[in-house]
Amino acid sequence: VQRGHDRLSVFGIVEGEELALLRPVARALQARGSLVPTEHGGLALGGDARAILKGEAKVEIVLPPKRERRRKRDRSDANPVGDALFDALRTLRRELAEEAGVPPYVVFHDSTLREMAALRPSSLAALGEVGGVGARKLDAYGEAFLNVIRQH
Known part of the structure; x- marks a missing residue:
């Protein structure tokens, strides 16, 4: 608005x-x-962008699936205390939270x-389909949590 974009x-x-x-x-x-990112946090055209805009280059993108609303489940059947994977995920979460200086x-x-x-x-x-995993957290923590899951 300040620069007349409106x-x-x-x-x-x-x-x-x-x-x-x-x-x-x-x-x-x-x-x-x-x-490509600019030094001021914006985006600029790079590579084949002009060819894409002119219709000379084709872009195929796989879009993320729509998330379905989930019903609340009874927590008692999910991962009893002592589950090794759950404990490993909690350990990773604690480490990431300490690094960021935030509560787990x-x-x-x-x-x-x-x-x-x-x-x-x-x-x-698939991780993005888990309740509580939005795009921002998927980008920030996704690979780390997938690595722990793969190890178990």
């Missing part, structure tokens, strides 16, 4: 479901070098760790 003809045209697709599309374009529940709640241990996801996409 007066552009394209300002605010992306809404609803399309808005939710922007982040995965931007990540995919960054991964292939079509968008800020990294992930126990219920999220229980679900991870029960489902044993093997990919970032």
Whole structure:
């Protein structure tokens, strides 16, 4: 708004479901070098971006699946105390929380760790389906938690 962006003809045209697709599309374009970070935290065109915009290069992106709403489950059947994977996930969570200077529940709640241990996801996409794992936490902690799951 300060630089007059609100007066552009394209300002605010992306809404609803399309808005939710922007982040995965931007990540995919960054991964292939079509968008590059600037020194001020923005993004600039790079690599084959101009060819993509002109329709000369093709972009195929696998979009993340829509998350289904989950029903609350009885916690008593999920990962009894003493489960080795659950304990390892809690240990990793504690270490990451100490590094960040935050309480462990800020990294992930126990219920999220229980679900991870029960489902044993093997990919970032599968881990993203676990309740309590949003895009930001998936980016920040996903690989570390997947490594612990793979070791058990």
